[in-house]
Amino acid sequence: MQPVRIPDRKQIAAKAKGAFVGLAVGDALGATTEFMTPEEIKLQYDVHKQMIGKGWLYLKAGQVTxxxxxxxxxxxxxxxxxxxxxxxxxxxxADWVKGRPVDVGATCARGIRNYILHQTLEAKPSRWSAGNGALMRMLPVALYTLGNENFLAQYVVEQAHLTHNNPLSDAACIFFGRLLHEIMMGAEFGHLLAQTKGFVNEHPDFCYDPYPGKSSAYVVDTVQTVFHFLFSTDNFEDCLIGTVNQGGDADTTGALVGMLAGAFYGIEGIPKRWLKRLDSRVYSEVDALSEYLVNHSPALLPLRNKTEIT
Structure with missing residues (x-):
């Protein structure tokens, strides 16, 4: 049997940084075109590819949502x-909401308010909670549970159900976590594509080929958009530009595709002009958090000094 090479801890930490910084970059770039149509984006920007802020939230350049x-x-x-x-x-x-953030989705706000008022840790199941608010924030759970799919599935759904209790949201959260785990452990593009096809076969709602061309806050539209641009491009820049120029919920599709592409192509694959524009405080915190989460992932402790298995 040929040895299967796995990344060492330093390489894993680098992929984690690429994922978290990529998420923030995608968020900041996509926020400009959120709620716009592709036609409106083309008319105003031709191709939106500069981190300029603005948008419906009137953000500063490099500000995240x-x-x-x-x-x-x-x-x-x-x-x-x-x-x-x-x-x-x-x-x-709760502390975040009390600080009056620049943006918070209605379903997230409702779930957090229920926690503040009633200490509710699980929203009631609802067909109306199939938005992408749970999926967009699951990255830290995936990093912390790297190497343990059971903990991933448990924790990612628990955090989802604080605000979004819906089987489509749950399925997306779990699979994105697993896909990120595969990338973090060095999976190649073809393997990721095969895993995604298997997921779509099991959950046909998420079929993205042919691409339906929708990019709303509905988790199905979000997943389809992310998969389409992730698997139809071969570098971080083209992947993210294509995604955010689709408009719709562009800060979230941008964040999610930035997360996956950032892990796959690495921090070095993210254009420097975007890194320089990103809010420096955000950059510093996500960099530190990504390293902490990987270094303290219980399942990764045996890999501390191990670089390959047979």
Whole structure:
């Protein structure tokens, strides 16, 4: 049997940084074109590819939205608790909302308000909670559970159900986590594509080929958009530009495709002009959180000094 090479801890940490910074970059770039149509984007920008802020939220260049901010909340909760603690996650969300963030989705706001008022840690199942608010923030859970799919599935759904309790949302959260795990452990493009095709066969709602061309806040549209641009491009820049020029919920599709492409192509694959524009405080925090989450992932401890298995 040929030895199967796995990344060492330093390489894994680098991929984690690429994922978290990529998420923030995608969020900041996509926020400009959120709620616009492709036709409106073309008329105003021709091709939107500069991190200029503005958009419907009137952001500063490099400023992020709820996608990155809620992801950082989960990362902070894990760090402060030194492990997974759903109440700590809910507390971070509550503090974040009380701080009047620049943007918060209606379903997220409702779930967090229920926690503040009633200490509710699980929203009621609802067909109307198939938005992408749970999917957009699951990155820290995936990093912390790297190497343990059971914990991934448990924790990623627990954080989802704080605000979004829907089987489509759950399925997307779990699979994106698994896909990220595959990338972090060095999976090649063809393997990722095969895994995604298997997921789509199991969950045909998410079929993205042919691409339906929708990019709304509905989790199905989001997943289809991310898969289409992830697998039809071969570099981070083209992947993200194609995604955010689709408009719709562009900060979230941008964040998610930035997360996956950032892990796959690495921090070095992200254009420097975007890295320089990204809010420096956000960059510093997501960099530190990504390293912490990987270094404290319980399942990765045996890999500390191991570089290959047979």
């Amino acid at each position: 709820d996608d990155t901010e809620m992801s950082m909340c989960i990362g902070r909760a894990i760090q402060k608790s030194r492990g997974w603690n759903l109440t700590a996650v809910a507390d971070e969300f």
